[in-house]
Amino acid sequence: MQGIWTTERIREAEGKLFAVTPDGELMRRASFGLATHLAGFLAERTGGVAGRRVVLLVGSGDNGGDALWAGAFLRRRSVAVTAVLLKPEKAHARGLAALRKAGGRVVSVEDSPQWIDKADVVVDGIVGISGKGPLRPDAAELIKHVRAPIVAVDLPSGVDPDTGAVDGPYVTATLTVTFGAPKPVHALAPQQCGDIVLVDIGLRPELGEPDLHRLELTDLADLWPIPGAGDDKYTQGVVGIAAGSATYPGAAVLASGSAVHATAGMVRYAGPAADVVRGRWPEIVATGSITDAGRVQAWVVGPGIGTGSEGREVLRHILGQGVPVCADADATTIIAQHPDVLDARDPDTPLVLTPHAGEYERLMGARPGADRVKAARDAAKKYSAVVLLKGHCTVIAAPDGRVAVNTPRGSWLATAGSGDVLTGLIGSLLAAGLDPWLAAAAGAQVHSLAGALAADGVPTSASGLVDAIPGALKLVRDTAGDSGVEVIELPVN
Numbered sequence: 001m002q003g004i005w006t007t008e009r010i011r012e013a014e015g016k017l018f019a020v021t022p023d024g025e026l027m028r029r030a031s032f033g034l035a036t037h038l039a040g041f042l043a044e045r046t047g048g049v050a051g052r053r054v055v056l057l058v059g060s061g062d063n064g065g066d067a068l069w070a071g072a073f074l075r076r077r078s079v080a081v082t083a084v085l086l087k088p089e090k091a092h093a094r095g096l097a098a099l100r101k102a103g104g105r106v107v108s109v110e111d112s113p114q115w116i117d118k119a120d121v122v123v124d125g126i127v128g129i130s131g132k133g134p135l136r137p138d139a140a141e142l143i144k145h146v147r148a149p150i151v152a153v154d155l156p157s158g159v160d161p162d163t164g165a166v167d168g169p170y171v172t173a174t175l176t177v178t179f180g181a182p183k184p185v186h187a188l189a190p191q192q193c194g195d196i197v198l199v200d201i202g203l204r205p206e207l208g209e210p211d212l213h214r215l216e217l218t219d220l221a222d223l224w225p226i227p228g229a230g231d232d233k234y235t236q237g238v239v240g241i242a243a244g245s246a247t248y249p250g251a252a253v254l255a256s257g258s259a260v261h262a263t264a265g266m267v268r269y270a271g272p273a274a275d276v277v278r279g280r281w282p283e284i285v286a287t288g289s290i291t292d293a294g295r296v297q298a299w300v301v302g303p304g305i306g307t308g309s310e311g312r313e314v315l316r317h318i319l320g321q322g323v324p325v326c327a328d329a330d331a332t333t334i335i336a337q338h339p340d341v342l343d344a345r346d347p348d349t350p351l352v353l354t355p356h357a358g359e360y361e362r363l364m365g366a367r368p369g370a371d372r373v374k375a376a377r378d379a380a381k382k383y384s385a386v387v388l389l390k391g392h393c394t395v396i397a398a399p400d401g402r403v404a405v406n407t408p409r410g411s412w413l414a415t416a417g418s419g420d421v422l423t424g425l426i427g428s429l430l431a432a433g434l435d436p437w438l439a440a441a442a443g444a445q446v447h448s449l450a451g452a453l454a455a456d457g458v459p460t461s462a463s464g465l466v467d468a469i470p471g472a473l474k475l476v477r478d479t480a481g482d483s484g485v486e487v488i489e490l491p492v493n
């Protein structure tokens, strides 16, 4: 798992490291790494380094200092470096002196357009982890006219370092070079960060436990249930699906199909779409009524069941079964409108809620707001449930405070029925006995992998997502190196 640390924790760790490192050493490490990546970026983009033109946008803090020092390093490779000082009186003094000594040019904001126009790369050293709020008007005006690709120092300025939220003008980078450890912005604002590289400045030993997590493909490979020699269809976990209606059987077909593809365990369906589900997925044991569904190890409930009294009774029945439940869509709305349905639940039995922003508002009485991590944590606490807050980046919080972030590859999952597929994946993992937080995080990640595979650069549908699940799982297992199949390149956009 990849760890992510808030800026407060980064600062604490930097403080400890400062105390035992020679003055200026951390910035030297950071800026040397930055210069190395800038040279690589120039070479990749323009076919060379010497003679290329780099413009540094320099703010008032150490982020600007990193940019100035990197500029001085690039001068050694004969790059033409021009620094634009947004606050000349506050620019990092030693970095500025180093750049001047190395032959860098320093210009005012007024004189900068002619240099910015001719730049091969623009470096955003406006603000780093102390940044608050959007770009100020002077910086916003400059950024508006940049045509060259932007490399952000530590993070794209104007984007909140801890929430990834934007509230006004911001930088959209092609590459972000960050230092020491990933920060929340890198997981939560992928569109503004572009590609991300991490420069090691020796911070990791001082950091302690991460605040947020991101599952890597190797984690998925480790935790995804794969049948062993002693397994049969029951021991791998039977998942029950209560979804869809006679008039709208789509949700039932999608959630059930997703569960069929997710693990080799058995899938049961209970509800008014039994005939349609059986017709589409003959391997599913389908029945019309929840009361004769048979034994399952976990339930998926909600998509398309309606929010009336019938749906309510189905949800109440399922919550009372003493097995893990993934409650989605209409089930979320029912819980929000009739919280008493939760009385049927043994609080120790895992529950996963998967709201989008509108459902979240129903559950919590307010929109998630800019701090989506906090929003998910608050809901997880209130409902003693794992809460998977949908959005471009999905945030998964457990009641004990653990949070995972799933950073998507493109926006392909914004398609009708996509949520039904996700809930089927999570339900199967719950039935296999996974920790509910891991089940939700792993489900979300395979869901987005399937989205990228299914889309392959063009729009996809929820049915396409279901069909892509085996390919996504194959990719995951190939990463662990145990299936002997060549790893394929994943399309990003």
Ligand SMILES: NC(=O)C1=CN([C@@H]2O[C@H](COP(=O)(O)OP(=O)(O)OC[C@H]3O[C@@H](n4cnc5c(N)ncnc54)[C@H](O)[C@@H]3O)[C@@H](O)[C@H]2O)[C@@H](O)CC1
Pocket: 014, 026, 027, 030, 031, 059, 060, 061, 062, 063, 064, 066, 126, 127, 128, 129, 130, 131, 132, 133, 134, 135, 136, 153, 154, 158, 179, 201
């Ligand atoms: N502390 C360390 O050990 C290291 C810090 N490094 C760099 O230092 C950065 C942090 O530097 P600082 O804490 O000096 O602060 P920043 O450079 O992030 O910000 C400087 C100042 O800008 C002002 N500001 C805040 N929001 C603004 C906005 N939207 N527009 C304009 N000005 C704004 C604030 O007064 C803030 O203190 C990191 O992001 C990283 O780039 C690296 O050199 C690695 C080592």
Ligand SMILES: [K+]
Pocket: 063, 124, 125, 126, 127, 128, 152, 153, 154, 155, 156, 157
């Ligand atoms: K920056």
